[in-house]
Structure formats: C-alpha cells, structure tokens
Amino acid sequence: MNWKNKKVAVTGAGGFIGSHLTEELVKSGARVRALVHYNSRNDWGQLESIPEDTKNKLDIFQGDICDQVFVREFVKGQDIIFHLAALISIPYSYSAASSFFHTNVIGLLNILEAARAYKPAKIIHTSTSEVYGSALYTPIDEKHPLQAQSPYSASKIAADKLAESYYCSHDVPVCIIRPFNTFGPRQSAKAIIPTIISQLIAGKDTVDVGNLDPVRDFTYVKDTVSGFIRIAESNKAIGEVINIGSGKGISMRDLLSHIMILTDTKIKVCQERKRHRPPKSEVLRLICANRKSARLTGWRPQTDFTEGLQETISYIRDNIGTYKYNAFNI
Numbered sequence: 001m002n003w004k005n006k007k008v009a010v011t012g013a014g015g016f017i018g019s020h021l022t023e024e025l026v027k028s029g030a031r032v033r034a035l036v037h038y039n040s041r042n043d044w045g046q047l048e049s050i051p052e053d054t055k056n057k058l059d060i061f062q063g064d065i066c067d068q069v070f071v072r073e074f075v076k077g078q079d080i081i082f083h084l085a086a087l088i089s090i091p092y093s094y095s096a097a098s099s100f101f102h103t104n105v106i107g108l109l110n111i112l113e114a115a116r117a118y119k120p121a122k123i124i125h126t127s128t129s130e131v132y133g134s135a136l137y138t139p140i141d142e143k144h145p146l147q148a149q150s151p152y153s154a155s156k157i158a159a160d161k162l163a164e165s166y167y168c169s170h171d172v173p174v175c176i177i178r179p180f181n182t183f184g185p186r187q188s189a190k191a192i193i194p195t196i197i198s199q200l201i202a203g204k205d206t207v208d209v210g211n212l213d214p215v216r217d218f219t220y221v222k223d224t225v226s227g228f229i230r231i232a233e234s235n236k237a238i239g240e241v242i243n244i245g246s247g248k249g250i251s252m253r254d255l256l257s258h259i260m261i262l263t264d265t266k267i268k269v270c271q272e273r274k275r276h277r278p279p280k281s282e283v284l285r286l287i288c289a290n291r292k293s294a295r296l297t298g299w300r301p302q303t304d305f306t307e308g309l310q311e312t313i314s315y316i317r318d319n320i321g322t323y324k325y326n327a328f329n330i
Contacts, residue, residue: 012083014044020225034047035065066103071110072114086156088190090150094278111123129217133147142240180245181245183218187312189323206270209256213251216255218308242296
C-alpha cells in the first residue's frame, strides 16, 4: 500500500504503542489524525516524546472515545482507522470493571457505528493475548478458547466479539489484531519490563515484583507496529483475528535475571503480595503462534529480544525522572 497522503486515524495515539504507530505512519507519508484523551493539562501523552517535526504534521483531536458524537466527527473522512484506545491495566480492572467495559466496549461500538455511517476502507481493532487466559496448549493460535480471567480480559473479549458481529451483520471491514506482550521505549511502569528496569537503574536496595512463575511472549514495539501496518495493508486480513508475537516464551524469573545482567546489577528480589493477581486470575503461560500473520500479511518479528531490551534500558536510563519506581503502578 502507498501510504502517501492516505487519511489515517489513530485512537489511543497518546499511548505506548499508539505513539510509535502514529510516528511510523507520519514517516510513511500518511495524513494522520490522532486522538488523545482530553485533559485540562493539554497533555498529549507519549506523543509529547516524538520529534517536533513529526508532531507538527499531526492533526490532534482531544476528546473521549466514549462520546458518540465526538467519535463520529473523528472518523468522518478517514480512509483507515487504527483503534487502540483502551483501558489496559489488569490490577486496576479488579476495582474499576465498569470503566473498562465502558471504554473498551462502548468506545469500540462508537467507532463501529461511525464506520457504518462514513465507510472507511478498513478498521484495525486492537485486542490482547490476555483474552486467551492460561494456555490450554502452546503455542496459542487464533482458535484457542477465550477465557476471561480478569475484568480487563472480559472487556476485551466482549469488544472482539462486538467487532466480529459488525463484520458479520453490517459488513464493516474490521480486522482484529491480537498482540502478545509488547515492550520498548515509552512504556510505563505498569508493565513488567519497565517496572524491573526502572527499579534497577534507580539504585533501589530491592527490586519489587509480583509472581515470577508466569511465562510471556515479548515483542519489541517496532515489530508490533509493523504488524499493525502489515494487517492494514492486507485485504486478506479483513474479518480475521491475527496474532502478533515472537513465538518464544520466557518466565518472569528468567526475564529478571536477564535484565540484571544487561544492567550489571544484582540486588535482592522482593515478591510483594500486592503485586500478585488473585490465584484464579493469574495467566500462567502465553506463547504466540504467529503462522497466520506470516501467511496473510508476511509479518514476522525482526528485532532480537536482547537488542530490544538494551534499547529499552537506554531509554529508561535517559528518562528515569519520569518513572515512579518506588510505587506499585497499577
């Protein structure tokens, strides 16, 4: 696909993945309309971190994905919609489930209804590997049963099924991208890799973590962004659910050890109970089967895991003042 002058809208553009995707689309020549959540500080989230010349090319919309009238205006006239706006914190979902369903389900409903009215060529809806729950088999393909082991997961399952229903009922050209764990620069300490790195770099006496037994599949953010773009470029992806992941798993214990080696630190590890999920909510194993993405879009991860970690460590070291490393960031 030739992205030059393509009208592209990105919801959740101020987030971790959204800011990287927005930046890459601008580099590709697209005319990008970026939605950031309205706030009184005029804060554009992680879009504040992108180069000034890139930022100046953006059409920034400040608003709320849950406002139907606002979303219709945001979608109007756009060729492709990347929908990333969501609440994502699993710990926070235990105490704020209503907010998760409102944002993740009603927010998507507003996008889909606007798409019925204005007919963009394609919508890429962002799911999550958390919808699979603890793996019944690995690697996990797109046919794996969905298991709602947290309110966050339940809200994303509902959103995915809503997207599927609009494809089947109204022929809305929606694709569902299902990234496994993404990491890289700009990610907040709500995620495990920045949590570990920021504490080690800050020189704390202990590194505070939760359960170290779960296994996750990590993909560097540039590869995840490439997956979004490849899916948008493939007509074969319409109506499909497509996993994006490395196909390799690592335990949190081994991850911690690896990061300690890369940062040349070795300190006491404290497994805090407050950082553990409830036992039945813990997802023990997520490893991606990415054959479908390769077959339909040609996507495969390109970044070596250690190289990605080194890039992330460098970023956090340069921006350590922005990390609340003494707190449990839910």
